[in-house]
Amino acid sequence: MKRFKSILTVLTEDSLHEVALERALYLAKVNGAALTLVDVIDAAPGELARLLSAIQGHRGAEIEEDVIAYHRDRLAKMAERARAEGVEATEAVLQGSVFVEVIRMVLREGHDIVIKGATAAPHGKGVLKGVDMHLLRKCPCPVWMLKGPGDGNFDTVLATVDPDPEGETVHNKLDHLVMDLATSLAERDKAVCHVAHAWRLQEEHALRHGRYTSKYQGEVDQMVERERGEAKARFDALMADYPQVERDNLHMIKGLPGDAIAEFAEALGPDLIVMGTVGRTGISGFIMGNTAETILHRVDCAVIAVKPEGFVSPITLEAAG
Structure with missing residues (x-):
């Protein structure tokens, strides 16, 4: 392409x-x-x-x-x-x-x-x-x-995605931009493409350590499993559009997204990471998503940063005259 x-x-x-x-x-x-x-x-x-x-x-x-x-x-x-x-x-x-x-x-x-x-x-x-x-x-x-010095040649490309529960939102369109770019570059360089999605039940830590919830860990387990299933369904729906990516190269990672994906990338050792750099509430461009910030500062490989549709840079052209 x-x-x-x-x-x-x-x-x-x-x-x-x-x-x-x-x-x-x-x-x-x-x-x-x-x-x-x-x-x-x-x-x-x-x-x-x-x-x-x-x-x-x-x-x-x-x-x-x-x-x-x-x-x-x-x-x-x-x-x-x-x-x-x-x-x-x-x-x-x-x-x-x-x-x-x-x-x-x-x-x-x-x-x-x-x-x-x-x-x-x-x-x-x-x-x-x-x-x-x-x-x-x-x-x-x-x-x-x-x-x-070796960043001109790529054997392994890692795309990071975060499918939104709300369906076809700006963020889901960003995931498609990330995947389109990652898969086309991997095809062009004859590289292996991996895709990572981090998920978690945000309230799990509080539920695991609450004084009155300690006796209800079975219910907490069910909530976590339900969240995992919903995250997997969203991930699978996104990846259905990219059959060229081997199913063994799709990775569901539990944890805080920035840390979880950075740790996974450190273990995988990709040559290139393709990622969105604006969080779901950061479309203005002044604030990069926390996930992107964490990954960028921890990985030691080339990175392509992609913005969502509708992103407006805070930098503007100088006024005429």
């Missing part, structure tokens, strides 16, 4: 930009997509000149132009490589807050996905810093965050 037609790749120097470029080139080639390469100078236009003028006198503006030229040359070399591999590529150097300018570019140009390497760390892996988390939380299109 040619899912992506317009790919935006963030190639800041402090990120795993080589890994991001490799994955973006591969994805562009298999999808016949156009590729936009972006670097961001973390200062508003004119700000470097102003700061440098205080030190260097009248040469501040000239030094800022040199800085911009360096970033342009850097991107031009990457774009030249992309074109040599048959990929339509353009490049842009932006100035300002990294995540704000990237999201504004998505809003202006309607990119299908953003690919970025996490912030580089001395040990060679990537770590999720503030700019990475802001993109994952607030970018309106899917964000593919790569965290290690």
Whole structure:
């Protein structure tokens, strides 16, 4: 499935930009997509000149132009490589807050996905810093965050879903977006796709430890089993739409979703996790769901963050004039 037609790749120097470029080139080639390469100078236009003028006198503006030229040359070399591999590529150097300018570019140009390497760390892996988390939380299109040198190749993909008891809600549509993306990427990379759904009876802990409920544990057991059965029915209904996923690779995990799925992912060792990043009450984009936050901070693999239909980024385009 040619899912992506317009790919935006963030190639800041402090990120795993080589890994991001490799994955973006591969994805562009298999999808016949156009590729936009972006670097961001973390200062508003004119700000470097102003700061440098205080030190260097009248040469501040000239030094800022040199800085911009360096970033342009850097991107031009990457774009030249992309074109040599048959990929339509353009490049842009932006100035300002990294995540704000990237999201504004998505809003202006309607990119299908953003690919970025996490912030580089001395040990060679990537770590999720503030700019990475802001993109994952607030970018309106899917964000593919790569965290290690081997993240361009995938053998195992894990999708996380949470079917809603209310039926065809925004959240259930999000589950379908997650599954569509996970299954198509797994097929494209010839990877094994696993799907995890965490469930629990929210009141179980209180019922197990209440002074007056200790003698009624049989009834509590029945309540837990009823909840498990209902969760499984919702999970089965969702997965009926995805017969290409092996039934042995469907996992019902009992526990608090963030912790349960993070522990399962640590044991499974996937190369990529595809997940929704907005909870059922967090459509505004200011707050990421607790489940997503917990997983993102605990797993050590690439992640694709997907937003629901109707998600509105808190970042807006600058007012004209």
